[in-house]
Amino acid sequence: MDLLAGFQTGLATALTWHTLMYCFIGVTIGTFVGVLPGIGALAAISLALPLTYYLDPTDALIMLAGIFYGAQYGGSTASILLNLPGTATAAITCLDGYPMAQQGKAPLAIFVTAINSFVGSSIAIILVMGFAPAIAEFALEFGAPEYFSVMLLGLVAASTLTIGSPFKALSMVVFGLLLGMVGTDVNTGQFRYTFGLFELADGFSIVAVAMGLFGVAEIISNIGQPQSVIRDVGRIRMADMLPTRAEWRQIVRPTLRGAGIGSFVGALPGTGPGIASLMAYATEKRISKTPERFGHGALEGISAPEAANNASVQSAFIPMLSLGIPGDAVVAVLMGAMILHGITPGPNLINSEPQMFWGLIMSFWIGNLMLLVLNIPLIGMWVKLLSLPYNLLYPAILVFVCVGVYSADNNVFDIFVVLGFGVLGTLMRRYGFPATPVLLGFILGPLLEEHFRRAMLLSRGDATVFFTNPISAVFMGLSVLFLASVFLPGLRARLLRQKPGAVAED
Amino acid sequence: MARSPATSLLPGITIILAGAAIGAGALTYPLGSVFRPGPGFFPLGLAGLLMATGLGVVIEARGSDAAPPEPFAWGALAGVVLSILAFGLTVEHIGYIPATLLLFAICAVFERFRDWKRLALTAAIISALGTAVFLWGLGLPLAAFGGA
Structure with a gap:
């Protein structure tokens, strides 16, 4: 199918009234959780996941994706007005956004971030439209060895590119893969690691694992935090929002550069919006003629990172939609949602489910437009939300977590699974083990094993097949390169020099 | 330290x-x-x-000389663990609304600054909302009160 036909299919899908409605619900929930500190896009998507069992898969995916990119908009609003990053990825926006608010330029900053977010997303969406079908077509030729090695590359890259200890990340990937082994072996029917529990015959539910590791663990870590002080943000008037001509000129280039960096970084596995906005900020500061303005309300300092994080959120869909490989935790949960609906993402997706693929992409645009329109008049309401005390909010979230996982299978067993992973996730946070690789490994574990076993069967037990097959050899070579970077600290330090400070998990 | x-x-x-x-x-x-x-x-x-x-x-x-983690909020962990555990163990026997109230009560016990009035109000809203959405809307096999 060519691009134009895809465009039409997509618009026809995305413009039906129910799809528009779910897109709207998604971006609204996303903005909501983006503004609220202490509950991120991932927790919100895991919470909404069970509700989507009752929806058409395309609508479900559009709504869940809307939460993901909606949260990026919401996060920047809280950063600018209150110096409170609603999501970890918006932390960079605080650096220059909050000083702008202190100078009375909050309306301008909010308008600029909304426009930048829209432009950044749009550029990345065009790239998704161009690249995802091309990569998928290339990947149609893939056999078992290629799949195995491209998945391996995704996992290795995701764990070695993160900030923090690569050993911890690698161990968590392996742990996640092993979690994926729990349940019935598809080839032989053998029960593995079920400990005689009938409930584990189908393995752990992805909803329970994600909600425990991210949702419950996040709640536990947030309870102890001191309550934020809500300041008066004053009135936001439309007239103060519009940039002057000079200000427009000031933001054009940073926006485009930010979008470029974000699109590239987002498409790599393991590097989420946090790293994208950090890199965009560092780049702007380095090439600026007046770097001393950064941190004191430089417009470039908000426009580049905002364009970058929104672009990366959209381009993160490229590897998932074309290869079936999620690059970060949120996309992994979205992929889990597709699998639950009986759709396995991969190179065949575009041909077998064109209305889903193109509908999703077109909904990105519609959703971003909604956000642009929605964000500005509703700022006052979002700010009021921030005054909800957390000690009232979190028991309510816990109830929704419990009922949410229960509804997945009508079984209380999953509530205890959530609890177990919540405690585990809390301990992991405390000792600096990232949770994202666990989830990536968990999703890809069964697929990786299946392709490994198929490759071994077809090659008659010859493990060199992964290196003699040319495409597979390239992926394996890249994996080895990433692994080698772990053991060559000098190289690693040079690669990561531009990314100082810790970016927390979202 | x-x-x-x-x-x-x-x-x-x-x-x-x-x-x-x-x-x-x-x-x-x-x-x-x-x-x-x-x-x-x-x-x-x-x-x-x-x-x-x-x-x-x-x-x-x-x-490495890793910085020691900040003091751990054991109360938060205990409160969340016990409240989820209580909800999971009871919801099929005493119903959705009592289990929700129980969860809120356990959370409140572990909270330092509790405001019973607002907590009760929130619990009531969540009970009503959840009953409407989950029990009536999605038709979960749970009763609002009592065993399913």
């Missing part, structure tokens, strides 16, 4: 032990052969990898 070396090595050692236990589990499943790997083959390999990465974590922890 100085941490004893044993504590900083604990996470890595835990991973190594977990790897050993998982590997032992994998040995109880048919391993198959390289020509036709059985259900134990892949987990056994992964268990070995897990132990290797655990060793890496141990070595890394030995060489």
Whole structure:
């Protein structure tokens, strides 16, 4: 199918009234959780996941994706007005956004971030439209060895590119893969690691694992935090929002550069919006003629990172939609949602489910437009939300977590699974083990094993097949390169020099 | 605050032990052969990898002076664990609304600054909202009050 036909299919899908409605619900929930500190896009998507069992898969995916990119908009609003990053990825926006608010330029900053977010997303969406079908077509030729090695590359890259200890990340990937082994072996029917529990015959539910590791663990870590002080943000008037001509000129280039960096970084596995906005900020500061303005309300300092994080959120869909490989935790949960609906993402997706693929992409645009329109008049309401005390909010979230996982299978067993992973996730946070690789490994574990076993069967037990097959050899070579970077600290330090400070998990 | 070396090595050692236990589990499943790997083959390999990465974590922890984590909010952990546990154990027997109230009550007990009036109001809203959305809307096999 060519691009134009895809465009039409997509618009026809995305413009039906129910799809528009779910897109709207998604971006609204996303903005909501983006503004609220202490509950991120991932927790919100895991919470909404069970509700989507009752929806058409395309609508479900559009709504869940809307939460993901909606949260990026919401996060920047809280950063600018209150110096409170609603999501970890918006932390960079605080650096220059909050000083702008202190100078009375909050309306301008909010308008600029909304426009930048829209432009950044749009550029990345065009790239998704161009690249995802091309990569998928290339990947149609893939056999078992290629799949195995491209998945391996995704996992290795995701764990070695993160900030923090690569050993911890690698161990968590392996742990996640092993979690994926729990349940019935598809080839032989053998029960593995079920400990005689009938409930584990189908393995752990992805909803329970994600909600425990991210949702419950996040709640536990947030309870102890001191309550934020809500300041008066004053009135936001439309007239103060519009940039002057000079200000427009000031933001054009940073926006485009930010979008470029974000699109590239987002498409790599393991590097989420946090790293994208950090890199965009560092780049702007380095090439600026007046770097001393950064941190004191430089417009470039908000426009580049905002364009970058929104672009990366959209381009993160490229590897998932074309290869079936999620690059970060949120996309992994979205992929889990597709699998639950009986759709396995991969190179065949575009041909077998064109209305889903193109509908999703077109909904990105519609959703971003909604956000642009929605964000500005509703700022006052979002700010009021921030005054909800957390000690009232979190028991309510816990109830929704419990009922949410229960509804997945009508079984209380999953509530205890959530609890177990919540405690585990809390301990992991405390000792600096990232949770994202666990989830990536968990999703890809069964697929990786299946392709490994198929490759071994077809090659008659010859493990060199992964290196003699040319495409597979390239992926394996890249994996080895990433692994080698772990053991060559000098190289690693040079690669990561531009990314100082810790970016927390979202 | 100085941490004893044993504590900083604990996470890595835990991973190594977990790897050993998982590997032992994998040995109880048919391993198959390289020509036709059985259900134990892949987990056994992964268990070995897990132990290797655990060793890496141990070595890394030995060489570094990691900042000690801030004091742990045991109350928060205990409150969340007990409230979820109570909800899971009771919801099918006493119904959605009593289980929700129980969860709120346990959370409140572990909270330092509790405001019973607002908590009760929130609990009532969540009870009503949840009953409408989950029980009536989605038709979950739970009763608002009492066993299903």
